[in-house]
Amino acid sequence: MLINEIIKKASLFGLPQIDVDIANGYIDYNECGLALEHIADQLFEFDIKIDEPFYHSILSVADKMVIERNQFDFLKKLVEG
Secondary structure, three states: OOHHHHHHHHHHHOOOHHHHHHHHHHHHOOOHHHHHHHHHHHHHHOOOOEOHHHHHHHHHHHHHOOOOHHHHHHHHHHEOO
8 A cells, every 4th residue: 555545545534634635745745754654643643543454554654665663553552443
């Protein structure tokens, strides 16, 4: 799952449009890592529930960006199921 797909899916989970726009703005400036971190932070901030496949997609994208997986451990609290 690419970062754009992560953003779209986060929006479907209920992430506010302003945060989607901010993440897309980061991508426009080739700051994909910041976009991913912003999405993760805002999902947590708003206590937006996610599913297990989406959580693993975030980790997969982080791996491709060479971002430490443990930076997203806090998202485990949002996984329903």
